[in-house]
Every structure is written in C-alpha cells, then in structure tokens.
Amino acid sequence: ETGVTQSPTHLIKTRGQQVTLRCSSQSGHNTVSWYQQALGQGPQFIFQYYREEENGRGNFPPRFSGLQFPNYSSELNVNALELDDSALYLCASSLYPQGNRNYGYTFGSGTRLTVV
Amino acid sequence: AQKITQTQPGMFVQEKEAVTLDCTYDTSDQSYGLFWYKQPSSGEMIFLIYQGSYDEQNATEGRYSLNFQKARKSANLVISASQLGDSAMYFCAMRELDFMSNTGNQFYFGTGTSLTVIP
Numbered sequence: 001e002t003g004v005t006q007s008p009t010h011l012i013k014t015r016g017q018q019v020t021l022r023c024s025s026q027s028g029h030n031t032v033s034w035y036q037q038a039l040g041q042g043p044q045f046i047f048q049y050y051r052e053e054e055n056g057r058g059n060f061p062p063r064f065s066g067l068q069f070p071n072y073s074s075e076l077n078v079n080a081l082e083l084d085d086s087a088l089y090l091c092a093s094s095l096y097p098q099g100n101r102n103y104g105y106t107f108g109s110g111t112r113l114t115v116v
Numbered sequence: 117a118q119k120i121t122q123t124q125p126g127m128f129v130q131e132k133e134a135v136t137l138d139c140t141y142d143t144s145d146q147s148y149g150l151f152w153y154k155q156p157s158s159g160e161m162i163f164l165i166y167q168g169s170y171d172e173q174n175a176t177e178g179r180y181s182l183n184f185q186k187a188r189k190s191a192n193l194v195i196s197a198s199q200l201g202d203s204a205m206y207f208c209a210m211r212e213l214d215f216m217s218n219t220g221n222q223f224y225f226g227t228g229t230s231l232t233v234i235p
Contacts, residue, residue: 033222042120042207042225043161056222088159092223105223107153107161 002027004093004108012114013081019113021076025093026106032074034066035090037110043090049074050096078113086115119143120208122226129198130234136183137193137229139208145169147213150191151223152182155205164206167191168213198233205230 005024013019025032031050035043045058049068063079072093078085088110095104121140129135141150152164167175167182175182183192195202209223 035223040227042209042227043223044225045222048222058222090159090161092161105163107163110159112159 004091004106006089006091006108006111008111009109010112010114012116015081015083015115017081018077018079019081021078021089021091021111021113023074023076023091023093023108025072025074025091029093029095029104029106030072031094031096032068032072033092033094033105034074034076035092036060036085037088037090038084039087046076081115083115086113088112119224120210120226122208122229124229125227126230126232128232128234129195131200132197134194134196135198135231137195137206137208137231139191139193139226141189141191141208141210143189143210143212145212149211149213150182150184151209151211152180152191152193153207153209153225154202155207155228157204161207165193195231200233200235203231203233 004026007022033048034046036046037043046060047054048056052068065077067075090107090110092105092107119142124138148169150167153161154164155161165175165177165180165182167184174184179196181194205228207228208226211223
C-alpha cells in the first residue's frame, strides 16, 4: 500500500501571496488532517476533512482553508501569507471508523514553506 | 491549556544503552490514546507506539516500550539498546478518543525531545 504523499516538498513564497499544498492520502483512508509545525515546535492541528467537508478546526484564521476530493486527496490553501506562516506543513490520513488500536494515522513527509 | 509536556529538549545516549524520554499529559477525558512519534530530519512523523487509557498493560513494540502511569498522567518512552539510527526528534502526542464520531479529533503534540545516539 502507498503511504501519504505531499507536494511540493519545499516552497518559497513572498509575504501577501497565496499558496496551495497538496496531499494524497494512503490507499484505503478516507480522512485527512493538516498540521503546521513551526521550527522547534510540535505540530499544531489546522483542520480535518471527512467526506469532502471540514469536520474539525484548530485555532487558525479563515485564510487557512482546504478541500477534500472524491478520491480523498486534499489541498491546503493559505491566503495573504505572513512571515509566521513559515513552517513544515504535515498531512495525515486515516480511516474512519478506525479499526486498529493505534487508529492507523499515517503522516506524510511534509511541505516546508518559507515566506520571505 | 497545554495538554502534552516534554521537559527534555535534548538527550544523549551511548549506543546500545537504554534511554527514557519523558512525557506528561493533561486531560479530563476518560478515553484517550497516547502516542509516540519519531521525526527524522526528513520531516515524516513515524509512529512508534500507542497506549490506550484503558489498557492495563504497558505497551511494547520491539525495542520501544511505554511506561504508562495513569495516576501521574505520565507516558514515558523507553528505547532499549539504542542504535545510531535512533537519532531524531521524538514527539509525545495525545488524542482524545470518541468512538461515535471523528469530528474535531486531533492530536495534541508536545514540543519534542531531540535524541542523539553517540557511537
């Protein structure tokens, strides 16, 4: 089975621009979550998508938005980029309802976004 | 309020020795899961071990074991027989478990511990 694939791996954007990050979920998974990991910090929950709808959101402003597609892949969009948006963005996929004891969350390797 | 606390920013261990990485957590829920992830420089979060709040036995996965002390709200990771490839960031995480819905379910991560294995 394939794991979670994120693209691009690295990205440099200018303050004020918009960016789209992409995530292909693991085969058989139907739920996608996005996390922001600033340098030296643990990942922070942005939001989760299930059945193509957002069904949970962390403490992030509306300029962070997302989509989930019928094939369960997902996009994270960030408008009006700020310097503090520089971080590693991680995508995790899972299957709901979960069957195995660790609830089978698989993370991708992330997209490193630098805002200058 | 912070839910996961990792007080060791960096740890060193001699190859083949055991090391314990500390984690304390805070929750009012009765049903939750505790996780440890390894993050090498590549960025990927690699699942290591899971402990459910109702599990009476401490979890073990190969060289990894979780020292779960529910009353103290601690979930320390023990790595036995350290290898050079164990050098990485280690994150403790908690997820409150709702078996009826996945709405809003999220991981709460600590700030991580950087482990360096010395030859």
